[in-house]
Amino acid sequence: MRHLGRAAVTAAVLLTLGGGAVVAAPSAAPAPTPVPFPSIGWQQRNCDYDGNGFDDVLTGAPGATVGGASGAGYATVQYSSSSGLSTTRKSVLHQNVSGVPGGAEAGDRFGGAVASGDLDNDGYDDAVVGIPGEDLVGLSDTGGAVVFWGSPTGLHGSDSTWLENDAPRAGARFGRAVEAARYFAPDPADPDADPRDSLAVLENDTLLFFTLPPGATARQPALAEQRVRAGDLAPSDAGFEFRNLSHGNYNEDSWADLAVSGVTGGEQPGVGTVRVLHGAPDAGALGDGGTFPGGPAVVSGDWDGTGQDDLVIGDTGAGSPTGGGITLYLGRGDLSGLEPEPAQYWTQDSPGVPGTSEAGDQWGAELSAGDTDGDGHPDLAVGAPGEDIGSVPDAGAVWVLRGDRTGFSGTGVRSFDQQLAAIPGTAERSDRWGGQVRLIDANKDGLFGLLAAAPGENTDDGFIWVVPASPSGLVGPGTWTYDGTRLGAPATDARFGAAVDE
Template identity: 45%
Template sequence: MTSAQRATDTTTSTIGTTGARRRRGTAALAAASFLLLAGLGIAAAPASYAGTPGGTQANDRNSDFDGDGYDDVLIGAPDGTVDGKKGAGFVTVQYGAANGIGAGNSVPKARTAVFSQSTNGVPGTSETYDSFGAAVATGDLDGDGYDDAVVAAPGEDVGSLEDAGRVTVLYGSRSGLGPARSVTFASAAPAAGARFGAAVTAARLTGDTPADVVAVLDQQGAQLFTYSGGALHHTGTLDTTAHPAGRAIRPAYVTTGDYDRDGYADLVVSGYSPDDDYTQGWSAVYSGGAHGLTHLRDLRGGISTASGDIDNDGYDDLVTGQNSSPDDEAEGLTGGLVGVYYGGEDGPEGQDGPGSAPRWWTQNSPGVPGTGEHGDAWGTELSVGDSDGDGYADVAVGAPGEDIGTVSDAGAVWLLRGSADGLTATGAQSFDQNTPGIPGTAEMDDTWGAQVRLADTDADGRSELLAAAPGEDTADGVVWHLPAGTKGLVADGSWLFGASALGAPGGDARFGAAVDE
């Protein structure tokens, strides 16, 4: 792809400043892009905030930092060079509006912002390989009705502890995100190599506090933090590697959803299990409640996760993806798989009840475009949202290892549709950089679809697709925007942008390695 194909740079802000205006967000997951990493005393989150479209509802999944009703987009570039420090990292914000976040390869200058640890007012200092922006999430942490941005830097040193990790919060307001009240915090027990912030999320997990709870993953599990007195305080730890109530899990992904419709979000921590020699994905489900989290059950299969109401029954459903099949040579399972655990009174369940397997989908499932092949990594990334406005949430599936023709690891994205009967292949779509109407050209190691997000940035009731290729242009990273129509996603009218279009240094930044869900 040539530089002429990138989005027009209409932004003049630098990495040490912010753009003009900002917005709001909600519960999210974030983790790695292609190859994956990693008894309770818990506190809660808030009652919903009246009068704003943002806030702390258990199933709130949009990102609206300025409370104007439009989804905003938070993107991480953890390898970005800041003040000469390679791998220091930064994040960008694009604010939604009636015309979305832009069109025709043009990003509106007044609706973007860039933040790093060199931005005035943001705590900390940009340092080599901090990886600020390696994971991002949103939620209303202080209960003021505006979503806030949670930005992880798992490579940050804490004192003399290398790669202990640290997390920064940028608070939302009527004018969007700003550094003025931003705070940073580390693990309750920092350790060298722990990479605190490998993944982050925020949601209304309990009723004990007036705001969303932040859950932060490290090598051991999840730590929980709540807002009080202008700061975030540690309120509990879930050690999934020494899991007395279930299977040991090395955490890599996290998501939230109100799977039992009790008004509190539930927390799902996913990863590989040493009990299976790290060959099988498992998810530990913790049920939210008025006074804390309770371990509900462990679910087999899948590493990446996302949540939403696919069958429109009022219960969130858990979607899980495993980018390599348990037997990657087995017929029908090659190249990765995606499963759905449907919500109900007892939380997420498989086809035959609480302990059973989900309904699995692969590229070889009837009606799904394409053919599963070894190394496709189908299901590496997932996002759930209503792309056609029919009231049923659809599922975007990223396969960054998909070969396009003879071009290896170029990447592709699928959309599977929701219905009253659940997820279906009827009307399923697939896209890649060689799809007519999509700008660019499939190239080796682009890893298109390493991150995906369905977001309604123009508030028309239909979620557009953001598909990231952090390996594009020799690891500069580029993000594509595909519009949504009455029949799902549309290739015509799609456009792309890199970090430079938002006023940030794009060279080797891996822009798009994290996108808020």
């Protein structure tokens, strides 16, 4: 395919993570005195692409055939209103849509990762779609990403921008995960000016950042010089591959922090580790927020009500407890960030949690935060796509843990799967129901419903279930479903719902 133009490089410095320390060159200007800043996890969503005040939904279908190209992939956008989530007011985006850079090709996996943020500070959130299988300049699986800029009429292919690494490498899979927030200032000398979001992008072995340069007239995010190498996060003598990202404000300053997860390679492959980077005015001065075991799933939210974000890590990698688990790390309520020791640890064998921990359940492989009962505390949706339902292997299920001032409570824990009478469909082998989960308050009534994706439904076509919320939490009656076909997109082998923006 044709080579797409590279982003310009802004001046920043190399960040090296090794031996538990962050070493950075001095900033051009001293950092301002930090000021308290509220939680930016579940409470402050950044997915309103048309600016009407309601959260929209961005979904990836990376397996879809587009223009005859198998696995080219697409993404869908569903716009919300006071009536809730719509399946009629929507957009279908892929590389054969007019104006979108590139073209649909086999194995691109457009929609393999998705994220949102206001990258140009115009009041409309923008969507970022990762394309980890994109081939560039004769190199396979180099990867790329496309930014779709928000507007009063939503997202359009004619208003989109290409992103890639300035040094493309075969197999790098740029865009395997993406996450947008205000990690640093576009201009460290004037950190309070133009408070736009920046974009974090994962390759297999490198974390990169993009931001619009100060005074830029063209909407072309520039690649920062700062890069984090996976090898710097690896345990001694082990390889390391990045997997997931989540952002929050763990240390009560005015910058977003970033949790980066990955798994080891080498002689002990698959062991999860999460590294936290504290935001700073200068991209080259991101701080070390600690290293935590577990992963690769991560999600942020203020569970103890301190106004500072906490971090939940799903523990489903090698060496995790049988069936998986989740760990809650609380913010300390000051600039030091997260407590190094966990506040809570949960598995299916914890008191009040339905079911039994079994090998391969992957309980904690997917996580989402939101207030399902309107009590002011975020609850936690926990996906277990490997859960066997009766004798049906890997049918999948979702649990919701109720939040309280301590974190989570064993009282009122609920589980959902396709064998329940109120949930449409039938549990089938390898559906992987709960392979993606998202809690969303689409109509702004203060109650977060559940989107539970089963990318393996109908032999990898993929479906999403919408489970409604009530003052008592999530309830099965009233659950409905949709897939790519309902949104006017290809369905066969699409793996619709393989990525859903948190």
